[in-house]
Amino acid sequence: MRSALYVPGNRPELFDKALCGPADVVLLDLEDAVPLGDKDSALAEVAAWLRTVTAAHPRIWVRVNSGAAAERDLRAVALPAVAAICLAKAESAEQVRTADSILSAHEEAPGRIRICPLLESAAAILAAAEIAAAPRVSRLQLGEADLCADTGIDPGDRDGLLAVRTQVVLVSAAAGIDPPVGPAETDFRDLDALRVSTKALARMGFRGRSCIHPAQVPIVNEVFTPTAAELVRARDLVDRFEAANGGIVFDPEGRMVDLAVIRRARRLLADTSAE
Structure with missing residues (x-):
């Protein structure tokens, strides 16, 4: 999995277009990309569209909200089309086990939908080994914007994030799960900088990266594709x-x-x- 393209859950006109595009994963987003006032309608739009995809689809993931909204989201999107759930703001293995229980109670084939916990805080990084070993976890994802806000690390200081990135790669390898998904680059206009930073992630052991704009996908795919x-x-x-x-x-x-x-x-x- 080289590229995961976030698609806002309140933009249903983009769902089919994204699925026809070059991203390895279409990550339907119910969390940060959706304004608070649109949360309910976004969940309804995503669930309705997922029901039109009648067979399991390896390229469809959904990022659910954290906290009290997580259970509602998980119940609604535990559908055959979904290959994985991106669990926002995961900070403990217990959160993953709770998500596992909810999915097991609502999916047609228990255990089929995988979980990709999104590590976005100091607590998440410190608990990464336990999270990686939790049920259904297939890979970890690193969310550096929230992590930097939580820790005070300068988002522009790549050296300051080196230890965190290395920790997530090591934890993933030790747990025997797939290599982690690298963080998104928020400046989607600077594609040269995207190429440089993606190559740096590849050298560190990452094998994929999340994208917030379709223009980023070809470059991320290229970097993570062997010649x-x-x-x-x-x-x-x-x-x-x-x-x-x-x-x-x-x-x-x-x-x-x-x-x-x-x-x-x-x-x-x-x-x-x-x-």
């Missing part, structure tokens, strides 16, 4: 390893290859195959 040359090299390394049958493996430049390099090559091939 043809990278795939050829990975395939060659794996073939050499398998042909060696436990013996010493050398790459095309004559350098000895250890198992860590082969693991990385296999992961690259597996990620591409999954896409």
